[in-house]
Amino acid sequence: MxxxxxxxxxxxxxxxxxxxxxxxxxxxxxxxxxxxxxxxxxxxxxxxxxxxxxxxxxxxxxxxxxxxxARRGDNLKIGTLAFKILNPPEGYISSSNSPDNDNSIVLKLGYKNTSFLFTGDAGFEAEDQLVKRQDLQSTVLKVAHHGSASSTSNEFLKYVRPTVGVISVGKTNTYGHPKPIVLNRLTNARAKIYRTDISSSIKMVVTEKGLQVYD
Structure with a gap:
């Protein structure tokens, strides 16, 4: 890095x-x-x-x-960038079988006419809470947990409606990430998929005309 x-x-x-x-x-x-x-x-x-x-x-x-x-509901502003913190909640998510992951920071970033949703390793439990409370629609989804099958549910994607899905994942990871079921969910949601195991560096530029992605 x-x-x-x-x-x-x-x-x-x-x-x-x-x-x-x-x-x-x-x-x-x-x-x-x-x-x-x-x-x-x-x-x-x-x-x-x-x-x-x-x-x-x-x-x-x-x-x-x-x-x-970071606490759900807080907002940050840096110059013209506006961040909304969607997770974790006050007191954290205690009902999860994977609390380290489900209490990941989830951020929505808005800039000009483009929005980004960063999800850490948030799993189904966190996603269930997010869809109940938040405006999730985003241009770009940073796919949670490296494309693990325990994240990025069809229900979650229905609310996010991403145009682009970015999966941060190592080329030689031993977990088999990203999982085919997640790739299928993203494809069915009509998101264009970018992966760091295929394109090591993914650059995004936001202009008045919209989003440009270089891999």
Missing amino acids: KEHLIKRKVNKLDLVVASHADADHIGGLSMVLRSFNVRAVLDNGYPKNSYYYKDFLSAIKEKNIRYIL
Whole structure:
């Protein structure tokens, strides 16, 4: 991640979002926080007794970075970007069999005439709560949990109605992600699918004319 940002000549980050404390989501963030000028970090605050999460919190403290606790219903604005936090709720989702994942930060970002829905590793339990309470329709869906079969239900897609689905997944992952059933759900929802195991870098540009995707 650090090398990618340097290649892009990025030296300042207005906001870093740590969706949840799993190592595959925050494992490289401590290095980013210590290497770049980061103004704020958004965290779900769901505790995890792991080296990566402790080091992540230490880096925030060392660099005196603003720490924002994500809670459903809160709104953030950075310049012309508007963020709405959809998950986790106050008190977290306690009924889940996978609370680390279902308490992932879910964010909706609006810019010009385009919207993005970022879902972390949120599973069916979180999705069920989201469809009951939120305006989910988005141009781009960051598909949850690397395309796991336990996320991205047909019901959820009915509410999101994405034009584009982006799956962040490793080429050699041992889980078989993305699962064929999820790819079928996205195809049936008429979403154009982009995958990082096929296109390692996916660039999106929003203009007055709409969204352009480069892979």
